[in-house]
Amino acid sequence: MTNKLKIINDPVHGFIKIPHEILFDVIEHPYFQRLRRISQTGLLNLIFPGATHTRFHHALGAMHLMFTALETLKLKGVSISKEEEKSAMLAILMHDIGHGPFSHALEKMLMDDWHHEKLSILLMNKMNETFQGQLSLAIEMFQGKYQRKFFNQLISSQLDVDRLDYLKRDSFYTGVSEGNVNTQRIISMMNVCEDELVIDSKGIYSIENFLTARMFMYWQVYYHKTSALAEHLLVKILDRAKVLISQGQDLPCSENLHYFLHKNQFADPTEEDVQRFTELDDNDVIQAMKFWTKSEDIILSYLCKAVIERNFPKSIISSEPFSADFIKDKVEKTNLFFNITNGEELVDEISRSLLPYNSTYQPIELLEKNGKTITLEKAENQILSNSINELNTKYILSFPREI
Template sequence: MTNKLKIINDPVHGFIKIPSEIVFDVIEHPYFQRLRRISQTGLLNLIFPGATHTRFHHALGAMHLMFTALETLKLKGVEISKEEEKSALLAILLHDIGHGPFSHALENMLMDDWHHEKLTLLLMEKMNTEFKGELSIAIQMFKGKYPRKFFNQLISSQLDVDRLDYLKRDSFYTGVSEGNVNTQRIISMMNVRNDELVIDAKGIYSIENFLTARLFMYWQVYYHKTSALAEHLLVKILQRAKTLASQGKDLPASENLKYFLNKNHFENATPEDISRFTELDDNDVIQAMKIWAKNEDFMLSYFCQCVMQRNFPKTIFSAKPFEPAFIQEKIDKTNERFGITNGEDFVYEISRSLLPYNREVQPIYLLQKNGDTVTLENSENQILSSFINQLNTKYILSFPREIS
């Protein structure tokens, strides 16, 4: 028999154990293996060359942190059954299985408003049928319908193992040290009160450090102006390709990508939609962009060349929206420079917003020595928490480098 209780060597967390056969079988499933070909951070490697890690890496890391968190809670007297442990590991392992090519960048582009979590749930349910119901409780936990809320909070909340892994992992691969959170310290401070996740009060500064690390990683890495521009270019490329396809233009592309370029209505995903989606990955889009860079359509070829040659448009960063007259000036110059009339397609304002800590939605609770709980921002020991719950928005104006 095949030994399924293997150990994986991870550069971020060290050795990761596969604790059960069902976990091994799920990892081996084609839906999960596809994550090897889905970038964790989209086109971020064009800005931070080391950021070439995948959703596959991240899912395994998140599972490892979930295992560590559950072991910590059991040591603190929280009763967790073998079935619950298995299900929590499966739920976090599969939490990103619905991501399409380049992850968030092309979300909603290929299948209208099908958010990756909607697709994840659909794929989990299909796999549950294949595995004869072994994912049933994992699906309940993922949906937040399992009676013990802390399982869902470990999967998806303001302090979950998903965020703990991607911050530490993305920090490692980008080389941006500000995101290197102490996951072991944070997990060691986790506890459960009335079946809800809480943090031991003495861990308050580790939590504040986590929240500020997330803030710095978003503005320094994920919302970096060139990163935001690269993501926007991907969207513009797929939008233009779908427009041309709707006009009857035959664009060279892989069979599966061409299927999504030519189909526009996905109110109810068909078996063929799902089958083709699970065969799509970053390679389909990269291959298409390489070919489309020489397409006769100026807009499509221009945007593809920007990405493939890493010759991005010019960008300006601002704390407030740009004046319409300033934008129009750039549009007029673009029309004149390229001899076109649709300069507004080449000049655009991108905005990025971040709320570091939302005290209204699933606030983080601290467990005090007397057994009472207090929200993070109301703790008398907090230093930063009451100041990082304001929504912050930045604006980026992009325009062709040729007119600068």
């Protein structure tokens, strides 16, 4: 018999325990193993060379933090059964199983409006059939259908173990220390009141530090102008490939990527759609971009060379939208330099918006010593919560360096 109660050595959290055999079985499943070939942060390693970690790393880390959080809650007198513990760990382990190549970057580009969470549920249900219903409660928790709400809040909320892991992990691999949150301190402050996840009021500054760390990581890392541009280029490349294919061109690529570029309808995915999706990973897209650098289409070859050779277009960032005349000037210069008429394909204005803390949707609740709860932004000793609940938007304009 195989010993399934393994210990995994993780560079971020140290030793990670697998306390239930079903967790090992899910990790061994081909759907989960595919996450080894899905980048956690898209093309971020082109800007931060150390950011080569995968969704596989992140899922294991989030599972570990879920176990730690549940152990903390049990020590505080919260009743959690073995079945609930196992299911919560399964839910967070599988929460990203529906991610496609390069994670968020190409979401909706391959299967239309199929968000990764929608695909995750679809794949979870298929795996549940394989494991004879052992994942049913985990799927309930993931979808927020289980009556004890704090389980879903630990999986997906403004303060969940998913965010705690990716912030600490991405900070570690990018080398950006501003995102290095104290996960153990935050988890030690977690509590449950009326089946809702709350934070002991004395942990308020750890929570504010978490929120500001997340804000800095978004603007300094995820929404860094070159990071945002690299992600946008991936979308542009696949979009351009689809246009050329619709015009009758045959672009070289892997069999599975070829399938998705040629098919347009995914309202009700077939067995073949799902099977082919679970065989797709970053490698398919990288291989295609390498082929397409030699495409006769100037736009496609230019975009692919920008990524493969890391020769990105020039980008400038602003807190205000760029004027139409400024953009038009860039387009005209692009047309002139490349001797083309569709220069707007190489000149792009993109935007990135962030709301660091949403005080109206699932606000973070603090548990006071008298047993009452209060939302974070209403706490008397809060320092930053009232100033980070406004939407902030940055605009990025990219255009060929040659002009």
